[in-house]
Amino acid sequence: MSGVSEASEDVAGLRSQFRAFLENAPKPPGLRNYGPTPTADDIEPGRAWHKYLAANGYVCLHWPVEHGGADASVAFQAAFAEECARAGVPRQLAITAIDLVGPVLIKFGTDEQKTRYLEPIRLGDDVWTQLFSEPGAGSDLAGVRTKAEKTPTGWRINGQKVWSSAANSAKFGLLLARTGPESHRGLSMFIVPMDADGVSVRPLQQMDGESKFNEVFFDNCELADDALIGEPGQGWTIAIMTLGRERLTLGSQAVAMFKLHEKMVAAGEARDALDPVLRRSMVKLWARMWLLRYTWQRAIDEGDTTSAAFSVLKLMTSETDRDLGDMATEVLGTDACIDPGEGSEDAELVRAMLVGRAQTILGGTSEIQRNILGERVLGLPKEPR
Ligand SMILES: Cc1cc2nc3c(=O)[nH]c(=O)nc-3n(C[C@H](O)[C@H](O)[C@H](O)COP(=O)(O)OP(=O)(O)OC[C@H]3O[C@@H](n4cnc5c(N)ncnc54)[C@H](O)[C@@H]3O)c2cc1C
Missing domain, CATH: 1.10.540.10 (Acyl-CoA dehydrogenase/oxidase, N-terminal domain)
Incomplete structure (x- = not known):
């Protein structure tokens, strides 16, 4: 230390x-x-x-x-x-083990779970994946259908997850599964060894060419009793804690965005593409990035990790990042349609454009963030359900 x-x-x-x-x-x-x-x-x-x-x-x-x-x-x-x-x-x-699973185990895990899992996470030995989203349950996690049935020795898992980042490299998964019919209280959280019988992982290729996502299938996967984190029915509480932590990790993107913005300007200059219209858009984006930087600073100064400012940050960061990526089409013109090959400056801009689409979805979509801000921060009436 x-x-x-x-x-x-x-x-x-x-x-x-x-x-x-x-x-x-x-x-x-x-x-x-x-x-x-x-x-x-x-x-x-x-x-x-x-x-x-x-x-x-x-x-x-x-x-x-x-x-x-x-x-x-x-x-x-x-x-x-x-x-x-x-x-x-x-x-x-990787983010999942340290930022999401660690705090969950520290708060809800048994002493044995802490002893077994925390140190390999800290040392970077074990990669974990977050097994929450399903084909029919993303924004609305209460719709999770993957089932965990009690058996005499533990739990039997059946179902499917999707968008599981790093599942193809992970040793363990943090699994949200249904143990009862009640929408929220019928959910429980489990630890799944990714090499267990009945678990199969299928990588998905993204449009930027990388494969960070996966589908994960459970076919009569048997887990021991000690795979449960906390109590049966506590899955929703634990899931909400991990989603809150995800928002906290976004601030560091401000620095990366400033670097990317500089590269966009340089590429525009090199192509003589910086006409007054493009200059204006770039300056507006630059101002937004500073706004984001200061909002982040304000949230940090408050020192309260549950602050509503982090919801604003998540929304602002993702949308600014997406818009910054979209600049690639303006500065590169039709070159943005051509695969520029690995390692070149253009490739980085094109990649930013493609990856930017993910920002307004991961960790809660922009629409959901707006709902949260409207209902919990501004006190507007709840959306009809
Ligand atoms: C880069 C990336 C990494 C991810 N990693 C993981 C991971 O490791 N593990 C994991 O479990 N998941 C992961 N996800 C999945 C992510 O959490 C979900 O994609 C996200 O929660 C949205 O769910 P969905 O894709 O099912 O979309 P849906 O929930 O089906 O939403 C579809 C559209 O409807 C809108 N919508 C839905 N409900 C409402 C509403 N009430 N009001 C207004 N609009 C609404 C949404 O905003 C969206 O535009 C990842 C996603 C991305 C992009």
Whole structure:
């Protein structure tokens, strides 16, 4: 824990400490900033990088110290995430295990579950996947149909999940399944070993060419009793906690967006495409990005991770990111339709355009965020159900 054990709220000081550390850190061959989820090819360099961060106390910053974390404030976590984005490196192997599963196990897990699962997560040994969404249940998770039936020795799972990020590289899954007929109280949360009999994973190829998503099928998969997290019927409460944490992870995107915006401007200049109309759109986007940056800062300063500001942030970040990606069509013109090949600057812009579509869907769609803001923040009447 050399890096962060003396946590202080001198955020500017911390930033320069992080920057120096990241600049001098040896980067494993093949490491790239792959975002929250690694592809199968990213796992090896991502894990080596994660282990280096872990050895220096820079992972699981939000976990309690007793579980190997740093009990760091939101400001501290955000500064580290931003400096990683600036340095063009991932801040951890993958989002699901550390940001979602860890806090769930710390709050709801048995002592045995904590002992068994937390340390391999902290060390980057185990990748996890989030098994919530189904073909008929995404925004409305209460519609989950994958069934967990009680057996004398544990639970039998049948059903299908979809959009399960990193399931093809994961050792374990965090599974939301139906144990009763009541819409919310009929849901429970389980730990699934992804190599268990009756579990099959089918990767889906995205339009940017990568395969980060998967379909996961359960065909009479038998789990032991200790696969249950918390109590039967507590799945909804646990799912809501993980979805809240997902929104918190978005702030670091601001730095990446500024970098991308600079590249868009450079590509526009190189093509002599920056006419007054395009310049105006780019300046408007630039102003939005600063607005986003300051809203993020305000939320951090409040120090309350349940703040409504994070819902605003999720909405603003995803839509700004999508619009920034769309700029690629304006600056590249018809070149945006051609596969520019790996590694080129144009390829990065085209990829941003394609990946931008996902931002307004993952972790809760923009429509759902607007519903949340309308109902819970502005106090508007609830939507008819
Ligand atoms: C990059 C990415 C990674 C993901 N990773 C995972 C993962 O690891 N694990 C996992 O379980 N899931 C994952 N997902 C799935 C994600 O959580 C769902 O896609 C999301 O919740 C939306 O659900 P859906 O796709 O079923 O769309 P639907 O819920 O079917 O929605 C379809 C459309 O209807 C709109 N809509 C739905 N309900 C309402 C309403 N009440 N009011 C207004 N509009 C509404 C939506 O906004 C959307 O535009 C991922 C998705 C993406 C894009």
